[in-house]
Amino acid sequence: MTATATLPPPGAPPLLAMESVDVILGRGWRAAKVLSGVDLRIWPGEIVGLVGETGSGKTTLARTVVGLVPPARGRIVFDGTTISQLRPRARRAVRRRGHVQLVFQDPLRSLDPDLTVDEIVGEGPRIRGEADSAEIRRRVIAALEQVGLDATLLDRTPGQISGGQRQRVSIARALAADPRLLICDEPVSALDASSRNYILRLLQQLRDSLGLPIVVISHDLSSLAGIADRVVVLYRGRIVEDGPVEQVFAAPRHPYTALLMASAPSVRHDRPLSPRQLRRADTDPAPPGSPEACVFAHRCPFAAAACAEQPALEPAGERWSVACHRREEWGALARNRPR
Amino acid sequence: MLINTRSPLPDTGAPGPGAGPGTALRPGLVAGTGDVLRVDDLHVSVHHGAAMAVRGISLRVRAGEIVGLVGESGSGKTLTCRAALGVLPAGCAIEGGTVSFAGRDLTAAPRREWERVHGSGMGAVFQEPASYLNPSISVGGQLTEVLRVKQALGRRAAHQRALELFEAVGLRQPGRVFHQIPAELSGGMLQRVMIAIAISCGPRLLVADEATTALDVTIQAEVIELLRQLRDETGLAVLFVSHDLALVTELCDRVVVCYAGEVVESGPVQEITERPRHPYTQGLLQVASVGDFRRRELRVIAGQPPRVGADITGCRFAARCPAAIPACGTGSVSFVTVDYQHQVRCVRARDAAIAGELVAR
Numbered sequence: 001m002t003a004t005a006t007l008p009p010p011g012a013p014p015l016l017a018m019e020s021v022d023v024i025l026g027r028g029w030r031a032a033k034v035l036s037g038v039d040l041r042i043w044p045g046e047i048v049g050l051v052g053e054t055g056s057g058k059t060t061l062a063r064t065v066v067g068l069v070p071p072a073r074g075r076i077v078f079d080g081t082t083i084s085q086l087r088p089r090a091r092r093a094v095r096r097r098g099h100v101q102l103v104f105q106d107p108l109r110s111l112d113p114d115l116t117v118d119e120i121v122g123e124g125p126r127i128r129g130e131a132d133s134a135e136i137r138r139r140v141i142a143a144l145e146q147v148g149l150d151a152t153l154l155d156r157t158p159g160q161i162s163g164g165q166r167q168r169v170s171i172a173r174a175l176a177a178d179p180r181l182l183i184c185d186e187p188v189s190a191l192d193a194s195s196r197n198y199i200l201r202l203l204q205q206l207r208d209s210l211g212l213p214i215v216v217i218s219h220d221l222s223s224l225a226g227i228a229d230r231v232v233v234l235y236r237g238r239i240v241e242d243g244p245v246e247q248v249f250a251a252p253r254h255p256y257t258a259l260l261m262a263s264a265p266s267v268r269h270d271r272p273l274s275p276r277q278l279r280r281a282d283t284d285p286a287p288p289g290s291p292e293a294c295v296f297a298h299r300c301p302f303a304a305a306a307c308a309e310q311p312a313l314e315p316a317g318e319r320w321s322v323a324c325h326r327r328e329e330w331g332a333l334a335r336n337r338p339r
Numbered sequence: 340m341l342i343n344t345r346s347p348l349p350d351t352g353a354p355g356p357g358a359g360p361g362t363a364l365r366p367g368l369v370a371g372t373g374d375v376l377r378v379d380d381l382h383v384s385v386h387h388g389a390a391m392a393v394r395g396i397s398l399r400v401r402a403g404e405i406v407g408l409v410g411e412s413g414s415g416k417t418l419t420c421r422a423a424l425g426v427l428p429a430g431c432a433i434e435g436g437t438v439s440f441a442g443r444d445l446t447a448a449p450r451r452e453w454e455r456v457h458g459s460g461m462g463a464v465f466q467e468p469a470s471y472l473n474p475s476i477s478v479g480g481q482l483t484e485v486l487r488v489k490q491a492l493g494r495r496a497a498h499q500r501a502l503e504l505f506e507a508v509g510l511r512q513p514g515r516v517f518h519q520i521p522a523e524l525s526g527g528m529l530q531r532v533m534i535a536i537a538i539s540c541g542p543r544l545l546v547a548d549e550a551t552t553a554l555d556v557t558i559q560a561e562v563i564e565l566l567r568q569l570r571d572e573t574g575l576a577v578l579f580v581s582h583d584l585a586l587v588t589e590l591c592d593r594v595v596v597c598y599a600g601e602v603v604e605s606g607p608v609q610e611i612t613e614r615p616r617h618p619y620t621q622g623l624l625q626v627a628s629v630g631d632f633r634r635r636e637l638r639v640i641a642g643q644p645p646r647v648g649a650d651i652t653g654c655r656f657a658a659r660c661p662a663a664i665p666a667c668g669t670g671s672v673s674f675v676t677v678d679y680q681h682q683v684r685c686v687r688a689r690d691a692a693i694a695g696e697l698v699a700r
Contacts, residue, residue: 053555054526162643163412192411192582193626197637219556222585222628226637249632263560265586267612267627275560 013080014041015181015213016065016100021074021084023057023064023237034060035237038074039313042181042213047204049224049245050217051260052234058217061234062183065215066102067095079180098124098177105186107166111158117144117169118154124177143172146209147202164195171202182206183215188223196220200227221264225249230319233257236295239313243320253322255330256296277337294325301337302330373442375544375576376400376423376461381436383418383427390648391434393418394600398578400544405570405577407587407608409623410597413647419597420546420580424463425453441543458489462537466549468529472521478532479505479517482539489540504535509565527558531565538569545569548580563590584627588612593680596620599645599655602674606681616683618660654686662687 023035034057042048052058063069065076067083070091076084083094104110111120122140125131131139141151147168158166167187174182184203188196203214204227218224224231224245231248233241233256241254252258259278262271280287280301287297288308295310297303306325316322324330376399383393393415400406410416421427423438425445438445440456465471473481482504483497492500498517505513508531521529530550537545547566551559567590569575581587587594588608595605596619604617615621622640642659645651654660657667667686674684 053557193584193623193628194411194640197626198639201637201639220628221556222631223637225632226635246634259557261632263557265556265559265563265583265589265628266631267585267588267624268631269589275557275564 012043015044015079016042017077019075021071021076023060023069024072033237038239044213045211046213046229047207047227048215049228049231050215051219051221051231056234057237058234059185062102062185062217065183066100067091099180101174101177101179101182103170103174103184103187106190107170108158111166111170113158116155116157120169121173121176139176143176146175147172163191164198167199181213185217196223221260238295240296240323247320253316253327254324255300255302273334274339277334277339302326302333374399375402375441376578377439378423379437381419381422382434383422383431384434385431387430392600392647396602398595400576400578402576403570403574405579405591407591407594408578408580409584409587409594411582411644413644414597415600416580416597417548420548420578424546458485459540460542461544461546462542463546464533464537464550466552468533469521471533474521477518477520482536485536485539504539508535526554530554530562544576546578566590584623601655603684610678610681616677616688617685618662619656
C-alpha cells in the first residue's frame with residue numbers, strides 16, 4: 001500500500017509547525033495549562049493519528065491550530081505564516097480563508113439541524129462570497145461526490161440521514177472550503193464498526209487523490225493503524241511519543257503507548273503485554289511526587305528517581321521521538337511482571 | 340419458540356454436552372445453573388405500534404455466565420435489554436413473547452413484582468453514568484439511598500455497606516469518594532459508582548448496555564476486568580450489550596448477534612470468532628478492531644441496515660449479503676443448530692462455502 005510513498009523527503013518544509021507551544025485555558029485561579037511544550041510538524045500528504053485520553057488536550061491542540069485558541073507561549077507556523085503572532089483581526093482573516101478545516105466528533109450536534117445538506121456544505125463559500133450561486137452549487141455537489149454522497153441528499157436535513165452519512169456531510173463541508181489541512185476530531189467514535197471503517201477509508205482516499213494532509217484524532221488505535229502514517233501520543237498536554245505508525249505499534253517506546261495498545265479490545269487475544277503488566281500496582285514503590293515529575297510518573301509502574309524531572313522529547317529513531325527516561329529499561333521490566 | 344433444535348451437522352464431530360467450548364463457565368459456578376434471564380420470542384413495537392423493531396428475539400443468561408448481545412444501531416439490542424429490565428421508552432411496548440427472571444414470567448406479572456425484581460434481582464449500568472446520577476447529591480448518598488429503601492438498612496449499616504461496595508468496585512479511598520458529587524469524579528469512577536449501585540442489593544443479573552462505550556480505552560479495560568472479577572467472585576450473570584464485537588469477545592462466554600430485530604447467530608464466543616456461520620457475523624468480525632496494529636485495508640459491510648420495522652420477505656440481511664442466493668428471498672429463515680450450542684439463521688447455514696469464507700481470510 002501507500003506506506004512509505006507518502007513520507008515527505010527529509011528537509012522538505014512542513015506545512016504546519018508548532019514549536020514549544022503552551023496553551024492556558026481559563027483565567028486567574030481557574031487557569032489550567034492544557035498543552036505544555038508541544039512540538040508538532042505536519043508535512044503535506046501525510047495522515048497523522050493523534051491519540052490520548054479524555055482531557056489530554058487533543059481537542060485543544062486542534063482548536064489551537066485552527067486559531068480558535070491563542071497559544072500562551074511558542075510559535076505556530078502554517079505554510080510560512082507565523083499565525084501565533086498575528087493580531088486578532090489578521091488571525092480572523094486567516095481563519096476565514098478556511099485553509100485549516102475541522103471535522104467534529106458528533107455530527108448531530110455540530111451540524112445545524114434546521115439547515116439542509118446544501119446549505120451546510122455551501123455555507124462557507126457563500127459567506128465568503130467566493131462565487132455566484134450556480135458555481136457554489138456545483139462545488140457543493142462536487143464535495144458531496146468526493147465523500148460518496150449524491151445530489152439526492154441536497155434538500156435533506158441532518159435529522160433525515162443516517163449517522164455515517166452525517167459524518168460524510170461534515171467532511172464534505174470541510175472539503176468545500178478547499179482546505180490545505182484537515183483535522184478530524186474523533187470522526188468515528190460515534191459510529192458502528194462498519195461505518196467507522198468506511199469513513200477512515202474515505203479519509204485515506206481523500207489524502208491519496210488530493211494530497212491533503214489529515215490529522216485524525218481517535219482513541220481506536222487498531223483502526224488508526226490501518227490508515228495513518230504517523231502516530232502522536234498525547235498525555236496530559238504533553239507529547240510523549242511521536243513516530244511512524246508501523247514502528248511505534250510494533251515496539252512502542254513509551255509505557256503509555258504500550259498501555260493504550262494493551263487495553264485495546266481485540267478478537268485475537270494475543271497481546272505481547274497485558275494491561276496489568278503496564279499498570280501501577282499497590283505494591284509498586286511510590287512515584288516521585290515533585291511538581292516537575294514526568295507527567296506519566298503517577299501511573300507508571302517503572303518510575304524511578306530520574307523521573308522526578310520531566311523528560312524532554314528526544315529522538316529514538318528516524319522521525320521517531322519519545323519522552324521517557326526509562327525507554328531502554330521498561331520493556332524488560334514489564335515482561336517480568338505478572339500478566 | 341423460534342429456535343429449531345435439529346440435530347447438529349453430522350460431519351463436524353459435535354462434542355457432547357459438557358465437553359464443548361460451551362462449558363467456558365468457571366467450574367465452581369456450573370452447579371445449579373438455572374436460567375437467570377430468559378427472553379423468548381420477544382416482539383417490541385416502537386412509535387406507538389407503528390413499527391416492529393424487535394421481531395422474535397430469544398436469549399438466555401445462566402448464573403455466572405456473561406452473554407454478549409451485539410449488533411449495529413437499530414438492531415434491537417438496546418430495546419431487548421430495556422424490555423428485560425421493564426424500562427422501555429415511551430411509545431414502545433412488548434407485543435409478544437415473554438421475559439422470565441429466575442423462572443418467573445415478568446411480562447404477565449403486576450407492576451409491584453417488576454419493582455421488587457428491579458434493583459434487587461437485576462441491576463443495570465448504561466452508557467453515560469453522569470446522566471443517571473443526581474448531580475447535586477454525593478454519590479455515597481445515592482448509594483445509601485438504594486440500600487436503605489431496597490434493603491431496609493439503617494443509616495450506619497448502609498454507610499458501612501456503601502464503603503465496602505465502593506472498595507469492591509475498585510474505587511480507592513472509598514471514604515473520600517463517598518462525599519463527592521458526580522461532577523468531582525471522572526467518567527471511569529462514575530461508571531464504577533454506577534456498578535456499585537447496580538450490585539448493591541446482591542442482584543443475580545447485571546445488564547450493561549454500552550456501559551464502556553464512552554470511556555477511554557484504558558479505563559474500558561479496567562471496567563471489563565471488574566465485570567469479569569464480579570462474575571468470578573459472586574457468580575453474577577451479566578448481559579453485556581455492545582456494538583463492538585472485539586470487546587464482546589474479550590469478556591463474554593456466549594455471543595448473541597442481532598440484525599434488524601432478529602437473532603442471526605448465537606453460540607460460545609470461541610465458536611463465533613473461529614467458525615462464524617452467518618455472513619453478517621463474518622462481516623462484523625472483519626470490520627471489528629481485531630487487535631491488529633499493522634497497516635491494512637479496512638473492510639466495510641456494504642449497504643445500510645433496513646429501516647426499523649421494514650417488512651422484508653425472507654432473510655433480512657440478504658440485500659447486503661455477498662453470499663445471497665435466490666432462495667434467501669423466499670419465506671422466513673429458520674434458526675438452525677449447526678453445532679453444540681451454535682445456532683444460525685441463514686439459508687446457507689450448512690453450506691461449506693459459507694463456513695470456509697472466514698478461515699480463508
